[in-house]
Amino acid sequence: xxxxxxxxxxxxxxxxxxxxxxxxxxxxxxxxxxxxxxxxxxxxxxxxxxxxxxxxxxxxxxxxxxxxxxxxxxxxxxxxxxxxxxxxxxxxxxxxxxxxxxxxxxxxxxxxx
Numbered sequence: 347x348x349x350x351x352x353x354x355x356x357x358x359x360x361x362x363x364x365x366x367x368x369x370x371x372x373x374x375x376x377x378x379x380x381x382x383x384x385x386x387x388x389x390x391x392x393x394x395x396x397x398x399x400x401x402x403x404x405x406x407x408x409x410x411x412x413x414x415x416x417x418x419x420x421x422x423x424x425x426x427x428x429x430x431x432x433x434x435x436x437x438x439x440x441x442x443x444x445x446x447x448x449x450x451x452x453x454x455x456x457x458x459x
Contacts, residue, residue, distance in 0.1 A: 349380050351414065352453040353441050354390035361391070361404070368454040375453070382412040382450060386440050414444050 352372055360369040375381050388408050395401040424439035445452045 348451055349382050349412070349448075350375055350451040350453045351382050351384065351441050351445055351448075352387070353435075353437050354387045356454045357387065357391050358394075372453060382414050382448070383408055384414050384416055384440065384444055386416060386437055390437060414448050414450075416440060416444065420444060420447065 352368070356366075356368045356372055359366050360372045363369075372381065391408075392401060392404060395404060420440060420443045423443045424436060427439040427442065428434050428436055441452055444450065
């Protein structure tokens with residue numbers, strides 16, 4: 347089964363009921379149980395939530411997803427990617443590194459980003 351990982355920008359668009367192509371794809375992938383999440387993305391999404399009820403509801407939903415751990419080597423590789431390409435965010439670099447390590451597809455991030 348091909349699983350995917352997405353960054354917080356795509357998740358936020360999805361949670362705001364956005365109509366972007368990526369948000370629609372993410373919705374289908376969630377229904378098909380093909381989405382994983384990492385701690386960095388989880389924290390990026392939850393930090394902007396304003397009320398406790400929504401926070402708890404989202405947290406519960408995210409905890410139901412398969413979780414991929416970010417290890418020391420992942421942080422190092424992501425830092426090297428950002429160093430080489432200053433336009434790349436740390437989160438996108440981490441997503442790319444995790445995708446490579448866990449054999450995941452990346453939603454919304456081109457290979458050369």
